[in-house]
Amino acid sequence: MTELLNIEGLTTQFYTEKGIVKAVQDVSFSIKKGETFALVGESGCGKSVTALSIMRLIPDPPGKIVNGKISFNGQDLLGLKEKEMRAIRGNNISMIFQEPMTSLNPVYTIGDQIAEAIMLHQKKDIEASWREAVDVLRRVGIADPDQRVYEYPFQMSGGMRQRVMIAMGISSRPDLLIADEPTTALDVTMQAQILDLLDEIQKEYGMSVLIITHNLGIVAERADNVAVMYASRIAEMADANSLFKNPLHPYTVGLLNSIPKLGEEKQRLMAIPGNVPNPLRFPSGCRFHPRCPICNNDSRCMATEPQLEEKEPGHMVACWKV
Numbered sequence: 174m175t176e177l178l179n180i181e182g183l184t185t186q187f188y189t190e191k192g193i194v195k196a197v198q199d200v201s202f203s204i205k206k207g208e209t210f211a212l213v214g215e216s217g218c219g220k221s222v223t224a225l226s227i228m229r230l231i232p233d234p235p236g237k238i239v240n241g242k243i244s245f246n247g248q249d250l251l252g253l254k255e256k257e258m259r260a261i262r263g264n265n266i267s268m269i270f271q272e273p274m275t276s277l278n279p280v281y282t283i284g285d286q287i288a289e290a291i292m293l294h295q296k297k298d299i300e301a302s303w304r305e306a307v308d309v310l311r312r313v314g315i316a317d318p319d320q321r322v323y324e325y326p327f328q329m330s331g332g333m334r335q336r337v338m339i340a341m342g343i344s345s346r347p348d349l350l351i352a353d354e355p356t357t358a359l360d361v362t363m364q365a366q367i368l369d370l371l372d373e374i375q376k377e378y379g380m381s382v383l384i385i386t387h388n389l390g391i392v393a394e395r396a397d398n399v400a401v402m403y404a405s406r407i408a409e410m411a412d413a414n415s416l417f418k419n420p421l422h423p424y425t426v427g428l429l430n431s432i433p434k435l436g437e438e439k440q441r442l443m444a445i446p447g448n449v450p451n452p453l454r455f456p457s458g459c460r461f462h463p464r465c466p467i468c469n470n471d472s473r474c475m476a477t478e479p480q481l482e483e484k485e486p487g488h489m490v491a492c493w494k495v
Contacts, residue, residue: 177381178204178227178349183241185219185226188234192453196222198405200241201481204349204398209375209382211396211413213389213428215449219405220385221271224351227383228268229258246348264294267342268351269335277326277334283310284322287341294345309340313370332363339370346378353385368395389432393417401425404450404460407481411488421490424461459493467494 181201187194197219204210212220225231226238229250243250245266250258270276278286287309288302297305303322310318313336326334335355342350352371356364368391375382386392392399392413400410401422409422420426427445447464450456456463462474473479473493481489 175206176203177206177208177246178383179242179244180223180227181242181244183223183226183238183243185222185231185236185238187236189453194452195405195455196236196452197226200402200405200407202400202407202410204381204383206348206381207375207379208397209384209395211392211399212383212385212402213387213392213399214402214408215387217449217452218402220402221353223402224268224353224383224385227351228262228266229253229255230262263290263347264345265347266349266351267345267347269338269342269353269355271354271357276338279326282323282325283329283337287322287337287344290341291344305344306340309344310337312343312374313337313340314366315340332359332367335359335363335367336370339367339374343374343378343380347380349381349383350375351383351385354387355384356386356388356391364391371395389428401428404455405452406460406491407489408461408492409488409490410481411485415485415488419485419488421484421488421495422461422492423465423467423494427464427466459491465494 180203183197183200185197187196200223202210212223214220227243231238238251245261284303284306287306288299291297291302291305292299306322307318310321315321315333315336329337355371356367359367371382372395384391384395396413398412399416400407401424402408403424409416409420409425416425417429420429430443431445433442445464450460458475458477459479462468465474468474471493479491479493481491484490484495
């Protein structure tokens, strides 16, 4: 498959009164056309900031992309002027944000918000944009779309609002759809419906999907390739089958061991000891070493930060002990 997105050494920081928050550091991965790529990890590890960096939506100040390269279809996004980036954002690259209630404007109807995006990116007139808004709502499974376009976000359930966000995201038929926690706060039935909808649309449009989640069940079912993030860096990266069959980084092992398993006797779930480090004061050496079960006070783990290395074909890990 042809490469669509390539990220090399991405580093994004926030300059605050308390110090520099190193939100994303030296992150590199690529996404091929038609691929589903998952970015997973605990809350605060840098997943969403990575996505916002791709979209060039980091608020400046206090945030800034200080290093790296983001190439999309062979074009360097970080070298584009804001006007040029706006032509790509929402058109070639779309994003479904984490909280639809706060992402949708409460004082405009659903139709207004979808039609605005269509007029902006597809250059259609208002009547054609409203017809397209109705069609795309029907496409994402919303009943009575001719009436729903006149409703406001507060009149819809969480699942309906998430479908509206997907409708806005796919209205321009993007090459890359970034889905940031697309099933947050939804019940399991609605989660399955939303994910099935994304799969269906992806196959129909042939687009790539970057899914950001902490739900490893979603990753196992939907992803082709996976990158596991910890404390602003990628700890492990591989295809989904390899990662689940043979996790190598102790952090990934800990995440997988914390998932309840069917058919086993009742027992307490295993937890990763300790806490996620403060991004203002990351530990020296490997950032996972204070919580790592295999570190055993190894001087390399405590003093020198490991880099991603290919431990098995296509399986990258940043760990001294593997």
